[in-house]
Amino acid sequence: MSDALLxxxxxxxxxGLYYANKHLYARRRHPLLMPLLATPVLLLLLVLGAxxxxxxxxxxxxxxxxxxxxxxxxxxxxxxxxxxxxxxxxLSIAAGVVVASAxxxxxxxxxxxxxxxxxxxxxxxxVRSVTTPFAVEAARSLGGPxxxxxxxxLMTGVTGMLVGEAVLAWLPMVRSRLAQGAVFGGAxxxxxxxxxxxxxxxxxxxxxxxxxxxxxxxxxxxxxIRRLFF
Amino acid sequence: xxxxxxxxxxxxxxxxxxxPRSSAAKASKTATAAASAVSTATTPADLPPxxxxxxVLAQVxxxxxxWLAAESLRRHFALPVPAGLLGFLALAAGxxxxxxxxxxxxxxxxxxxxxxxxFFVPAMLVVTQYPDLVRHDGxxxxxxxxxxxxxxxxxxxxAVDRVHRLELWLARRRGPRGxxx
Numbered sequence: 346m347s348d349a350l351l352x353x354x355x356x357x358x359x360x361g362l363y364y365a366n367k368h369l370y371a372r373r374r375h376p377l378l379m380p381l382l383a384t385p386v387l388l389l390l391l392v393l394g395a396x397x398x399x400x401x402x403x404x405x406x407x408x409x410x411x412x413x414x415x416x417x418x419x420x421x422x423x424x425x426x427x428x429x430x431x432x433x434x435x436l437s438i439a440a441g442v443v444v445a446s447a448x449x450x451x452x453x454x455x456x457x458x459x460x461x462x463x464x465x466x467x468x469x470x471x472v473r474s475v476t477t478p479f480a481v482e483a484a485r486s487l488g489g490p491x492x493x494x495x496x497x498x499l500m501t502g503v504t505g506m507l508v509g510e511a512v513l514a515w516l517p518m519v520r521s522r523l524a525q526g527a528v529f530g531g532a533x534x535x536x537x538x539x540x541x542x543x544x545x546x547x548x549x550x551x552x553x554x555x556x557x558x559x560x561x562x563x564x565x566x567x568x569x570i571r572r573l574f575f
Numbered sequence: 576x577x578x579x580x581x582x583x584x585x586x587x588x589x590x591x592x593x594x595p596r597s598s599a600a601k602a603s604k605t606a607t608a609a610a611s612a613v614s615t616a617t618t619p620a621d622l623p624p625x626x627x628x629x630x631v632l633a634q635v636x637x638x639x640x641x642w643l644a645a646e647s648l649r650r651h652f653a654l655p656v657p658a659g660l661l662g663f664l665a666l667a668a669g670x671x672x673x674x675x676x677x678x679x680x681x682x683x684x685x686x687x688x689x690x691x692x693x694f695f696v697p698a699m700l701v702v703t704q705y706p707d708l709v710r711h712d713g714x715x716x717x718x719x720x721x722x723x724x725x726x727x728x729x730x731x732x733x734a735v736d737r738v739h740r741l742e743l744w745l746a747r748r749r750g751p752r753g754x755x756x
Binding site for chain 2: 359360363380384385388389392393402403406407409410412414415416418420421423424425426428436437440441443444445449452453456457461462470474477478479481482483485486490492493496497498499500501504505508509512513516518519520521523525527528531532533535565568
């Protein structure tokens with residue numbers, strides 16, 4: 346089979362599998378059927394099973410990854426939608442963004458170093474707690490691997506969804522809805538925001554705002570992170 | 576004057592005074608409006624399917640164009656800021672200043688944000704390029720992510736809880752006068 350045909354088929358399989366998965370998940374809301382998890386796992390099995398070289402797989406599907414760029418710009422709309430909350434609780438939201446980002450970057454890099462992971466992985470892990478489009482940009486300007494960063498972002502989102510509520514119950518001081526939302530948005534971006542939305546509307550909005558602003562802040566701070574750590 | 580709405584203290588009079596282009600009546604509703612915006616923002620307004628498809632395509636094209644413009648600006652002036660952030664800041668500035676209307680881009684933005692999983696799924700397959708990474712470093716990476724996530728949650732909770740209390744205290748001091756200045 347020619348490379349071009351293989352690339353086109355890979356693209357079709359990715360899009361087809363994603364929409365089939367999404368359709369199925371809308372009917373049966375089982376956590377293992379989440380498109381976030383099931384689609385990449387099935388694709389991985391398909392690509393490994395059929396022996397498709399990564400070079401051929403990514404040739405056309407990289408245009409899907411490219412759309413993460415315009416998606417970062419699209420975040421300006423929901424941020425503007427929530428401007429009332431932003432005005433009223435700007436201080437708390439800013440505190441959430443700064444503390445969550447700083448803790449995430451410092452602890453990820455230091456833990457990765459302590460465990461003897463390579464500088465490349467340290468860079469990928471540094472930006473793992475912000476939403477994918479921003480993480481990819483931030484990893485790029487750190488000189489890290491954007492695709493691995495996307496993988497770590499996904500792992501972080503799933504971790505945050507799994508442990509979030511347990512951690513909130515265990516922490517004695519999280520009484521305000523604002524703090525609950527900030528915890529989810531700051532630590533686990535999209536996955537956390539989905540979880541925060543289940544806790545309540547205020548939590549959902551705060552989580553979304555912290556997620557978006559932390560994303561932009563991480564990209565803006567990438568040169569500084571690079572100078573401080575790498 | 577303050578009202579409890581959804582457990583969050585809102586200095587109502589001061590808030591209304593600080594909001595341009597909105598009446599006091601509207602401001603009293605903003606708590607619920609803002610809270611439901613997350614859910615409403617993700618479901619596009621009612622347009623016939625074909626027209627909605629057209630709107631999504633045109634507006635996604637517009638957002639892509641914005642990204643390309645930001646990228647060429649970045650290249651031309653050798654800016655240290657990535658195109659995505661440049662475009663995000665420009666669009667935010669446009670929206671907050673009123674130069675750009677939300678409905679120009681609503682459908683496109685909803686589509687891009689709603690289908691984001693599709694855009695990063697291909698990036699996941701990069702693991703096939705790093706078999707050693709999965710075999711040797713997999714558990715270490717998972718450990719870093721797990722520990723760090725719990726740390727981030729604890730630190731954020733502590734900080735936001737303190738700052739929120741400060742915010743309430745400031746609102747109470749400012750509240751009775753009804754001005755934010």
